[in-house]
Every structure is written in C-alpha cells, then in structure tokens.
Amino acid sequence: MACPICNKPGVPAYRPFCSKRCADVDLARWLRGDYVIPGLPQDDLSSDQAPESEKNTGGGLDSRIKRP
Template sequence: MTHSAKCPICGQPSATAYRPFCSRRCADVDLGRWFGGTYRIPGEQLPDAESEKAEINDKT
C-alpha cells in the first residue's frame, strides 16, 4: 500500500511534474501567497523606509 502525498493547497493527490502540488494552478496559488506576504516568519519588526530617511536627515 503506497500513500500518495496530498497537495497542500487543495488536498488532491500530488502530481510528479508539480510536486508537492497537484497542478500548475495550485503551484501558482502557492507562489502568489509567497509574493503577497501570506506566508511570514515571525520576528522583530523592521523600521519603515520613511523613518530611516528621517533619521539620516536628522544626523546630517
């Protein structure tokens, strides 16, 4: 008995060509989530660019 891996997006059996996904669509959905910032690693918040510019201008 073999257990096929399931697509992390839709739960269908994964396809070898798109592993671990079942299709190009699900692979693209996952990529879009990465680009959109849905997947994040918790950490210390970085200062935004405008506050960094203000600090630089204050020092000069």
C-alpha cells in the first residue's frame, strides 16, 4: 500500500505510512482540522432542532423518566 502522504511504499512499522515523519504530518492535519466531513456548522444547529427525546431537561446524567 502506498503512503497516503508521499506515495512511497508503506512500511509495516508505520502502516499505512512510509515513515514516522509522514505519520506525524497526517496527525498534524487531523489536529489542525484539515480533514472534515461536510455538514452544517455547529453554530447553525440550535437546541430547538433536537427531537424532544434527545433533549436533556436538566435531570442529571440520567434524565429518563423513572418507572414506579
């Protein structure tokens, strides 16, 4: 398998990368947020859009209705 950063042959110790340098380059890209899945920005989502069953009404960690 070719290294996804530089296209050199991959090395088993750093699979799928060819070296620690390419693995670190990939990690830096993740940490900077270069790899994203397209979608609505977090700011555009309001709490009103969440279904009622997913809203936490402040009942603590387990806010489900308790059975008697």
